[in-house]
Amino acid sequence: MISNSRAAYHLHDHRRCVGAALAEARHRCAAARARLTPIREAVLRLIWESHRPVGAYQILRELPRHLGRSVQPPTVYRAIDFLVELGLVHRIATLNAYLGCPFPGREHSELFLICNQCGATAEVGDEALNAALAETVRKAGFRHHSQRIEITGLCPACAEQS
Amino acid sequence: MISNSRAAYHLHDHRRCVGAALAEARHRCAAARARLTPIREAVLRLIWESHRPVGAYQILRELPRHLGRSVQPPTVYRAIDFLVELGLVHRIATLNAYLGCPFPGREHSELFLICNQCGATAEVGDEALNAALAETVRKAGFRHHSQRIEITGLCPACAEQS
DNA sequence: TGTGAAACGTTATATTATTGCAATCAGTGC
DNA sequence: GCACTGATTGCAATAATATAACGTTTCACA
Numbered sequence: 001m002i003s004n005s006r007a008a009y010h011l012h013d014h015r016r017c018v019g020a021a022l023a024e025a026r027h028r029c030a031a032a033r034a035r036l037t038p039i040r041e042a043v044l045r046l047i048w049e050s051h052r053p054v055g056a057y058q059i060l061r062e063l064p065r066h067l068g069r070s071v072q073p074p075t076v077y078r079a080i081d082f083l084v085e086l087g088l089v090h091r092i093a094t095l096n097a098y099l100g101c102p103f104p105g106r107e108h109s110e111l112f113l114i115c116n117q118c119g120a121t122a123e124v125g126d127e128a129l130n131a132a133l134a135e136t137v138r139k140a141g142f143r144h145h146s147q148r149i150e151i152t153g154l155c156p157a158c159a160e161q162s
Numbered sequence: 163m164i165s166n167s168r169a170a171y172h173l174h175d176h177r178r179c180v181g182a183a184l185a186e187a188r189h190r191c192a193a194a195r196a197r198l199t200p201i202r203e204a205v206l207r208l209i210w211e212s213h214r215p216v217g218a219y220q221i222l223r224e225l226p227r228h229l230g231r232s233v234q235p236p237t238v239y240r241a242i243d244f245l246v247e248l249g250l251v252h253r254i255a256t257l258n259a260y261l262g263c264p265f266p267g268r269e270h271s272e273l274f275l276i277c278n279q280c281g282a283t284a285e286v287g288d289e290a291l292n293a294a295l296a297e298t299v300r301k302a303g304f305r306h307h308s309q310r311i312e313i314t315g316l317c318p319a320c321a322e323q324s
Numbered sequence: 325t326g327t328g329a330a331a332c333g334t335t336a337t338a339t340t341a342t343t344g345c346a347a348t349c350a351g352t353g354c
Numbered sequence: 355g356c357a358c359t360g361a362t363t364g365c366a367a368t369a370a371t372a373t374a375a376c377g378t379t380t381c382a383c384a
Contacts, residue, residue: 137286146315
């Protein structure tokens, strides 16, 4: 099992999250002969400012803080598409929002735990769960390409308060 | 395991699907002391015309066929919200579209198998999978309220052709 | 038959996302 | 250095999805 729930839901040194994400991004861009342009990096930094999914228009509004100037929607969407394509960012479909991937390139359950209260969202991967899911899908005669699991509820921190 | 993948992906007597869905809808409305108004029934029938998720604006465009007149977006969204609330219809978040639930009120994995090729979408429920998922979520310290699993790939019929 | 809540009609608008085309930039081979 | 090529970005417009606000109608129930 792989998970970033500790970091997502509790106080931690978030600069390490950001640093790791950027290092990984540079690494994967180099491997794919793709360019991490200033716009793309600014969008990635902005998405990584928290462990909460961020909407495209929120990125659009806040990007000047990182980039020093404003841009148009297609520019933001293109950057997001690029980051999603490289596996650096996930789209959280139920929220129409985007979240940094804490372990790009590694095992992917694409399982998200979205806190209803504080919005913090962790990503979890689990081999046993993937196996159970693959088996269920196979029994239905379906050929599995991609998956996405979105769970809503209360994170440990918010559950404790209630 | 509960599944409608046979019906969703293969030739079948679809009138039985529609009939069952409507009967179930009437039953659940009565139980909830809610009204299955002409608009709500027309939207439900329209959604049940196929096993493919239908967008809200497609419903809006096609509703006159069932209702004899046109309506505005809020009317369609209100009907959809009502049907979702009662568990008769699911929202497929990755497609921004809506699909009839083949077994409302019964066990819910909220697991959807969406064919990339033909669009047909089956719903599957599986106790073992739910257990594995619950365990994974619990291990992350998360308190589970709702879940939604969306799988894309090839349905048996389309896989056979390719 | 009156009454209150639910449902619906209507207008306007918010939010999310894409299209199409022109201009610019980064790397490559010469 | 210079021309070439494909990737990236700028820009204007618009498409697609969803909701807000408020008044009117309908209907179950008393």
